[in-house]
Amino acid sequence: MDRVLKKRIGKIVTWFLTFVLMLIISVPGLWVVLTAFRPNREVLAKPAIWIPQDPGWTNFAKIFGFGAEQIAIPVPAYFANSLIIASTSTVIALLIGMSGGYAFARYRFKFKNKIFLGLMLSRTVPGIALSLPIFIIWSRLGLIDAKLGLIIVYVALNVPFTIWLIDGFFRQIPKEMSEAAQVDGCTRWQAFWHIEFPLAKSGIASAGIFAFLTSWNEYALASNLTRSTDSKTLPVGLMDFTAQFTIDWAGMSAMAVIIIIPALILTFLVQKHLIAGLTFGGVKG
Amino acid sequence: MAAIRIRDVVKNYGKLEVVHGINLDIAHNEFVVLVGPSGCGKSTTLRMIAGLEDITGGEIFIGDRVVNDLPPRKRDISMVFQNYALYPHMTVRENLGFGLKIAKLAKPVIEERVNEAAAILGIDELMERTPAELSGGQRQRVAMGRAIVRHPQVFLFDEPLSNLDAKLRVQMRTEIKRLHQTVRTTIVYVTHDQVEAMTLADRIVVMKDGYIEQVGSPLEVFEHPVNTFVATFIGSPPMNMIAGRIVKKDGHFHIAFQADQTVPVAADLARTVTEGQEVIFGFRADDLMPDEHAMPIPGASSRLRLKVDIAEPLGTETILFCNFAGKDIQAKMLNPRPVPPGEVMDFSLAIDKAHLFDAASGHNLRN
Ligand SMILES: Nc1ncnc2c1ncn2[C@@H]1O[C@H](COP(=O)(O)OP(=O)(O)O)[C@@H](O)[C@H]1O
Ligand SMILES: [Mg+2]
Numbered sequence: 001m002d003r004v005l006k007k008r009i010g011k012i013v014t015w016f017l018t019f020v021l022m023l024i025i026s027v028p029g030l031w032v033v034l035t036a037f038r039p040n041r042e043v044l045a046k047p048a049i050w051i052p053q054d055p056g057w058t059n060f061a062k063i064f065g066f067g068a069e070q071i072a073i074p075v076p077a078y079f080a081n082s083l084i085i086a087s088t089s090t091v092i093a094l095l096i097g098m099s100g101g102y103a104f105a106r107y108r109f110k111f112k113n114k115i116f117l118g119l120m121l122s123r124t125v126p127g128i129a130l131s132l133p134i135f136i137i138w139s140r141l142g143l144i145d146a147k148l149g150l151i152i153v154y155v156a157l158n159v160p161f162t163i164w165l166i167d168g169f170f171r172q173i174p175k176e177m178s179e180a181a182q183v184d185g186c187t188r189w190q191a192f193w194h195i196e197f198p199l200a201k202s203g204i205a206s207a208g209i210f211a212f213l214t215s216w217n218e219y220a221l222a223s224n225l226t227r228s229t230d231s232k233t234l235p236v237g238l239m240d241f242t243a244q245f246t247i248d249w250a251g252m253s254a255m256a257v258i259i260i261i262p263a264l265i266l267t268f269l270v271q272k273h274l275i276a277g278l279t280f281g282g283v284k285g
Numbered sequence: 286m287a288a289i290r291i292r293d294v295v296k297n298y299g300k301l302e303v304v305h306g307i308n309l310d311i312a313h314n315e316f317v318v319l320v321g322p323s324g325c326g327k328s329t330t331l332r333m334i335a336g337l338e339d340i341t342g343g344e345i346f347i348g349d350r351v352v353n354d355l356p357p358r359k360r361d362i363s364m365v366f367q368n369y370a371l372y373p374h375m376t377v378r379e380n381l382g383f384g385l386k387i388a389k390l391a392k393p394v395i396e397e398r399v400n401e402a403a404a405i406l407g408i409d410e411l412m413e414r415t416p417a418e419l420s421g422g423q424r425q426r427v428a429m430g431r432a433i434v435r436h437p438q439v440f441l442f443d444e445p446l447s448n449l450d451a452k453l454r455v456q457m458r459t460e461i462k463r464l465h466q467t468v469r470t471t472i473v474y475v476t477h478d479q480v481e482a483m484t485l486a487d488r489i490v491v492m493k494d495g496y497i498e499q500v501g502s503p504l505e506v507f508e509h510p511v512n513t514f515v516a517t518f519i520g521s522p523p524m525n526m527i528a529g530r531i532v533k534k535d536g537h538f539h540i541a542f543q544a545d546q547t548v549p550v551a552a553d554l555a556r557t558v559t560e561g562q563e564v565i566f567g568f569r570a571d572d573l574m575p576d577e578h579a580m581p582i583p584g585a586s587s588r589l590r591l592k593v594d595i596a597e598p599l600g601t602e603t604i605l606f607c608n609f610a611g612k613d614i615q616a617k618m619l620n621p622r623p624v625p626p627g628e629v630m631d632f633s634l635a636i637d638k639a640h641l642f643d644a645a646s647g648h649n650l651r652n
Contacts, residue, residue: 176370179337182357183364184384184435194383198374 035253043249059254071251075258077229078237085147085233086215089154093211096155097162098204102192104163105170119160127157128220135224145227153221158211165210169203170196205270213263234259287348287438287471288313289334295342296329304329305495306343316465316472320482321492322518327475328443334473335441336360347439363432364441367448369424371416377427378412384435402434405467422453433468442474446481458484479519483507491515513647516567516640522604524567525614528644531562540566540641542610548587551636554650563644570604572635573616584637591632596624605630
């Protein structure tokens with residue numbers, strides 16, 4: 001009896017703490033969403049107005065150029081840039097990550113551990129510290145304000161992580177699977193596509209999401225390497241809402257929501273894979 | 286015809302040589318078992334036959350072809366792995382049919398072959414399940430089914446039973462033997478379990494540290510072990526081994542153990558031993574019998590009076606643990622009755638069936 005009660009109380013406390021923690025984590029995000037739906041004067045009001053008095057879609061209409069009020073920010077162009085840059089760099093990072101991850105998981109070669117360590121160490125350098133050298137090199141190569149320039153940077157940024165993650169997933173697949181397939185008549189390549197790839201799919205999908213989100217949300221490097229609608233991405237575009245003396249918080253929040261939504265949709269689409277994990281019934285349980 | 290010939294095959298991992306130039310001939314349709322302690326190079330040898338491991342030196346023939354440079358898919362073999370390695374994302378049916386699909390066989394042919402294999406192994410009921418939904422024994426069957434559907438020339442098994450519990454292991458052992466009798470093919474089977482080797486093999490290959498120690502039928506290996514390693518490795522309980530020295534007593538050779546105990550040297554060995562030679566005397570528990578058996582002992586025998594420390598009843602027989610010349614030895618009693626610890630019993634030791642090994646080289650002096 002006593003123990004049951006104790007267990008119950010423990011559970012309630014745990015849930016309560018979890019709730020509080022989640023609340024703290026979510027508040028900024030919720031605040032952004034809330035702000036996106038209210039006019040700027042309500043945002044700036046003093047004393048603060050907590051509950052939205054006049055919620056509406058005006059901010060979004062403004063951004064996309066509908067309605068009476070308009071802002072001169074080319075959001076559709078930024079959106080397109082973001083999409084192209086993030087997806088292209090993700091696809092490339094995944095291809096490299098798959099090859100690299102497979103190689104690290106399956107083959108023995110010279111300096112394997114050192115190369116792996118080097119890849120991981122490269123992630124310890126803060127991206128911003130690289131911005132100046134990248135800027136100098138990119139300007140020589142004419143890659144400033146070009147989508148390609150950002151794509152290369154994001155691929156470099158993401159590859160160590162995708163390799164690491166995908167290597168882990170391939171490592172979990174016993175090498176006997178591929179060997180059994182080869183005995184069954186496959187070439188190594190066929191064994192990869194028929195057996196190992198389908199089994200590592202969820203790992204590759206997770207690596208893809210992480211790579212996409214990193215590129216999609218990256219601000220520091222993009223703000224250095226982009227200038228115009230040719231290459232500016234959404235996070236950089238956010239700064240367009242700051243004028244010399246005013247900040248359009250409401251507009252900025254609306255745009256932030258626009259940035260968040262595709263990422264959210266993507267995550268939901270792939271989350272099945274993220275949590276599905278791998279079921280290794282093929283080997284002894 | 287799928288005889289396998291292994292000629293001076295060497296395997297190196299980097300600088301480390303793990304298989305040291307082995308030679309072996311496996312006949313068409315023969316069931317050969319490679320047996321030896323863990324790490325002796327059995328799997329490596331099998332994987333070289335399969336083509337999953339490069340051959341550092343020497344040659345392997347399957348049929349008339351040198352297969353050294355052929356990938357696994359071109360060797361016309363199939364393999365059952367220790368962890369089964371079923372494809373988890375496919376149903377049992379797809380697992381069985383996978384190799385045939387890759388070989389681009391027509392659908393009806395695949396269907397027919399898969400059903401045939403399923404019938405042989407009694408897995409018809411499981412065809413639409415995935416490997417995760419199978420028990421260990423069922424997975425084992427599916428793995429064997431996957432091996433037989435392609436009608437290969439050679440089956441390779443790498444410790445296929447070691448993940449099963451004891452009861453299932455015995456059952457599957459029988460089934461593998463039956464399988465060999467149904468689909469007559471050359472089989473190379475790897476295990477560290479000498480009982481499996483004895484029960485399954487036409488011929489046993491005993492390996493140790495990357496060398497082949499002895500090749501022979503189960504009975505040959507059991508009755509005529511070439512050295513102390515094979516003698517202790519094959520047979521259960523393991524052969525009793527006692528170090529001693531050859532002495533001459535009344536004009537006959539004896540083996541003298543510590544505490545002045547002696548046993549006469551078998552007549553056929555009298556010519557091979559020399560006085561003062563250090564030897565190891567080996568005999569099986571079956572050859573040390575309580576006198577109360579009242580069973581005739583073939584050939585010469587020697588009487589021993591020993592105190593029983595522990596008796597382990599096994600049903601039809603009882604293993605008696607005694608101390609002889611400072612060493613724990615085991616005897617077998619065939620007419621079980623309760624034996625209280627400390628009971629002193631009279632035994633007869635079948636001298637002619639016992640073995641003498643040279644202490645330095647470990648070689649059986651009878652060969
Ligand atoms: N991939 C490998 N790299 C290095 N050494 C290996 C490798 N595979 C096996 N070995 C070594 O080769 C020896 C034989 O291994 P193996 O054939 O697997 O033994 P068994 O199957 O008889 O237990 C062992 O000493 C093992 O450590
Ligand atoms: Mg092994």
